[in-house]
Amino acid sequence: MIPDRQTWISGYRALWMMVSFDLPVGEKSERKAATDFRNYLLDEGFRMAQYSIYYRLLDGKDAAAAMESRIQKRLPQNGSVHVLTITDKQYESIRVFEGRRAGNPEKPGQLVLF
Template sequence: MISQLDRLNAYRTMWVLVFFDLPTETRLERKAASGFRKRLLDDGFNMFQFSIYTRFCPSRENAAVHIKRTKNNLPKKGKVCIMQITDKQFGMMELFHGKKEVEKETGSQQLELF
């Protein structure tokens, strides 16, 4: 049986990152790009940078669900990259605005209700 501590272990919990470069020259391309971003937000992703969205997942299995959902919503044109990393790896990221280091945001934790 998996304990609550193991369930939220930094090596088991995952972050899914979606990087994309989508064309926006025509009205239809802008609509497709906007729709792709909206579906990411509807699926619980947050904008990390303009073309990078992230989502915290409590397990690899949960990450797989969101990766599959993202793959099902890929636009016809452009480039999309989906990466998953552990919470431990995500926590080792260094963030800078200019030369000033930015305080790391604390990862969100989902509570399970039985």
């Protein structure tokens, strides 16, 4: 059964999944495992918010459970991975602040040759 359009696009049905991780990168094999995990998330349709925080919109709890199961199968041997799932309605209250420059940027001074 296909849900009606109103249910399909409900802010309570659509879910955002955020994956954050802290993986060791001291050894070459650890760096490869961390890179492979990041690339796996990108291949699964996640977008990078920060270097170790990725997010993706999913269609409902079943899709989120399936994605979580696939992520669990691809976990690196060491490190910590956190998965957070929230509704689109909850996500709409997110606020993003980017750095700002104080005052006007300085212009370079006149070049002086001796």
